[in-house]
Amino acid sequence: MTETAHQQSVSGANKIKLVLAWAFVSIPLLWGVYNTLDKASQLFR
Amino acid sequence: MTTAASAEAGGLFGWLDRSRTVAKPGFSRWLVPPAALCVHLSIGQVYAFSVFNLPMTKLIGITEPAPGDWKLTELGWIFSIAIVFLGLAAAFTGTWLDRVGPRKAMFTAALCFGGGFLVSALGVHLHQLWLIYLGYGVLGGCGLGLGYISPVKTLITWFPDRPGMATGMAIMGFGGGAMIASPLSVALMDYFSSPTDVGVASTFVTMGLIYLTFMMIGAALVRVPAHGWLPEGYEPPAQPKKMVTSAHVHVDEALKTPQFYLLWGVLCLNVTAGIGVLGQASAMSQEMFPGRISAAAAAGFVGLLSLFNMIGRFFWASTSDYIGRRNTYMIFFALGMALYAAVPWTGHTGSIVLFVLFYCVIMTMYGGGFATIPAYLRDVFGVRYVGAIHGRLLTAWSTAGVLGPVLVNYIREYQINQGVPKADAYSVTMYIMAGLLFVGFILNWLMTPVDEKHHMTEEELKASMET
Numbered sequence: 001m002t003e004t005a006h007q008q009s010v011s012g013a014n015k016i017k018l019v020l021a022w023a024f025v026s027i028p029l030l031w032g033v034y035n036t037l038d039k040a041s042q043l044f045r
Numbered sequence: 046m047t048t049a050a051s052a053e054a055g056g057l058f059g060w061l062d063r064s065r066t067v068a069k070p071g072f073s074r075w076l077v078p079p080a081a082l083c084v085h086l087s088i089g090q091v092y093a094f095s096v097f098n099l100p101m102t103k104l105i106g107i108t109e110p111a112p113g114d115w116k117l118t119e120l121g122w123i124f125s126i127a128i129v130f131l132g133l134a135a136a137f138t139g140t141w142l143d144r145v146g147p148r149k150a151m152f153t154a155a156l157c158f159g160g161g162f163l164v165s166a167l168g169v170h171l172h173q174l175w176l177i178y179l180g181y182g183v184l185g186g187c188g189l190g191l192g193y194i195s196p197v198k199t200l201i202t203w204f205p206d207r208p209g210m211a212t213g214m215a216i217m218g219f220g221g222g223a224m225i226a227s228p229l230s231v232a233l234m235d236y237f238s239s240p241t242d243v244g245v246a247s248t249f250v251t252m253g254l255i256y257l258t259f260m261m262i263g264a265a266l267v268r269v270p271a272h273g274w275l276p277e278g279y280e281p282p283a284q285p286k287k288m289v290t291s292a293h294v295h296v297d298e299a300l301k302t303p304q305f306y307l308l309w310g311v312l313c314l315n316v317t318a319g320i321g322v323l324g325q326a327s328a329m330s331q332e333m334f335p336g337r338i339s340a341a342a343a344a345g346f347v348g349l350l351s352l353f354n355m356i357g358r359f360f361w362a363s364t365s366d367y368i369g370r371r372n373t374y375m376i377f378f379a380l381g382m383a384l385y386a387a388v389p390w391t392g393h394t395g396s397i398v399l400f401v402l403f404y405c406v407i408m409t410m411y412g413g414g415f416a417t418i419p420a421y422l423r424d425v426f427g428v429r430y431v432g433a434i435h436g437r438l439l440t441a442w443s444t445a446g447v448l449g450p451v452l453v454n455y456i457r458e459y460q461i462n463q464g465v466p467k468a469d470a471y472s473v474t475m476y477i478m479a480g481l482l483f484v485g486f487i488l489n490w491l492m493t494p495v496d497e498k499h500h501m502t503e504e505e506l507k508a509s510m511e512t
Contacts, residue, residue: 011071014071014072014073014076015073017076018073018075018076021076021079021080021266022075022079024079024083024262025079025082025083025086025218028086028225029082029086029218029221029224029225031225031228032221032223032224032225032226032227032228033221033224033352035224035227035228035348036224036348036349036351036352037349037352039344039345039348040345040346040348040349040352041345042339042341042342042344042345043338043342043345043346043349043397043401
């Protein structure tokens with residue numbers, strides 16, 4: 001590949017992998033954020 | 046054996062070789078941030094390690110500490126050892142990581158971090174504290190350091206157009222890891238506890254295996270771009286900005302530049318101030334607003350600070366792509382000084398909302414400092430050795446990890462011994478932290494591009510790529 005080589009278009013299989021990978025890291029993170037906000041709400045009760 | 050030869054040799058660990066991680070056409074670079082997040086979300090657990098401290102003081106007594114049970118002061122060393130080894134591992138493995146690539150580094154980090162939990166579980170089971178120091182502290186700490194720096198250079202190479210955003214996304218995971226680990230640890234200890242067991246050993250085994258798997262998935266996902274790859278539609282700027290170099294500085298040469306030490310000071314002071322106030326946030330909120338903020342509400346407040354710490358990592362690092370790294374740190378220090386100095390005033394006016402707001406903004410800048418530094422290093426020293434240079438710079442974090450709490454506790458104790466009321470003792474601490482930020486402002490203001498004599502020549506660069 002040359003110095004000016006650019007990204008090829010993303011294949012269909014990679015698109016599925018992309019969605020799964022982001023879901024894999026986002027779900028636990030959102031669970032953690034929800035728990036944190038739930039506890040933090042006591043500050044303003 | 047050369048990289049290509051070892052790949053051809055294959056074998057059980059052939060998939061870890063750098064040459065096997067080169068992305069094929071059709072690979073989306075947006076798969077790399079989740080790979081990095083798998084590692085950073087795992088190792089971010091370190092900030093939640095304190096949830097084990099209290100249960101570990103009751104391993105024998107179960108319901109309350111009994112003779113022979115470990116003391117909190119002894120257990121506090123586990124976290125400190127882990128942070129020290131984080132800095133050491135980051136500093137000493139950077140060059141190795143640069144040579145072997147991100148997958149092997151992530152794999153090793155996973156073995157160290159997951160293995161650290163397993164050794165610690167044995168330590169709890171046998172009631173041998175030194176095994177926990179060795180397991181979570183030394184082995185886990187090495188996993189932390191290696192895991193922290195392993196995806197940085199890869200992300201910068203995949204996102205030359207938005208390096209701040211890319212590294213910010215990964216380092217955001219380090220901030221968010223504690224938010225997952227804290228409730229997960231509590232839930233697992235509840236599940237495994239019995240009238241004869243507090244459930245810490247089983248929780249350590251479970252978490253060790255979870256993190257090992259999670260980090261291994263990250264290692265499997267990660268890819269490096271083919272040599273010379275550039276994102277679609279991206280053209281490197283013909284006229285680079287003044288503070289952004291297109292040259293490369295060798296990691297050993299970087300240590301000979303004043304810029305490295307200025308950035309070391311910038312990171313150290315930003316982190317010292319942040320850690321200092323983070324450590325006293327709970328007590329400070331309760332003592333500045335007696336009767337209005339309960340212990341439970343203070344715990345919620347600390348959780349909220351973790352959230353803003355995480356948000357700041359992504360927000361400020363992404364913003365730095367547009368306004369520049371130097372300007373971003375100028376904001377951290379200038380706005381930080383004003384907010385640190387204004388926090389005592391919120392106590393005098395009795396405004397909880399302003400107190401929480403100021404603290405949250407401070408925390409975004411604390412996290413932002415961590416997340417923006419890799420891109421700052423890339424701007425100043427180039428891409429080639431940014432991972433290794435970042436590793437060396439993280440010794441500033443280890444230093445601040447000791448300096449921040451010691452400074453805050455010493456100042457506070459001195460004030461109280463001098464007869465200053467508890468609530469007012471915080472004021473002096475905050476003013477001193479603002480003073481530290483002023484020093485940081487000056488150091489950042491002194492930043493200039495690296496002298497050309499430190500740049501690698503074309504031959505040196507080519508030779509380093511072949512190696």
